[in-house]
Amino acid sequence: MYRKILVPVDMTHLDKLSRALDTAIDIGKHYGASICYVAVTNSTPSGAAHNPKELANKLAAFAKEQGQSHGIVTESKVMSTADTAVELDDRLLDAIKDTGSDLVVMASHAPGIGDRLHILHSNGSNIVKHSDVSVFVIR
Numbered sequence: 001m002y003r004k005i006l007v008p009v010d011m012t013h014l015d016k017l018s019r020a021l022d023t024a025i026d027i028g029k030h031y032g033a034s035i036c037y038v039a040v041t042n043s044t045p046s047g048a049a050h051n052p053k054e055l056a057n058k059l060a061a062f063a064k065e066q067g068q069s070h071g072i073v074t075e076s077k078v079m080s081t082a083d084t085a086v087e088l089d090d091r092l093l094d095a096i097k098d099t100g101s102d103l104v105v106m107a108s109h110a111p112g113i114g115d116r117l118h119i120l121h122s123n124g125s126n127i128v129k130h131s132d133v134s135v136f137v138i139r
Helices: 011-016 018-031 052-070 084-099 123-130
Strands: 004-008 034-041 074-080 103-107 134-138
Touching (some): 011 052, 018 034, 018 052, 018 103, 034 084, 052 074, 103 123
Parallel strands (some): 004 034, 004 103, 034 074
């Protein structure tokens, strides 16, 4: 049913992504699908890496480790942008097309005051609205 699963990853918050990562692995194993871990970054240093190249190396190592430990085919992709806060959704939509993914498994942020005041927008919701593929948002 699924051939390639795209999983957005924030390397600074891997501890908060465990349910989404585990779900993607389970679905990947069930359908024999490969998993593409994708990160979106800008050129300024962050908690995950000093630059996009360093992040690409870290994400590739993460993908390789996930593939070896779970017996699945994995790959990684880092996409650069001028402003991740503004362009994250667009870059994820580009990644879906670029990788040929037919399923997205992504973590949701925990609901809070920002949601009730309509300050925060939902990346998952935007991906669902603007993508042609299935999206599984994990809370």
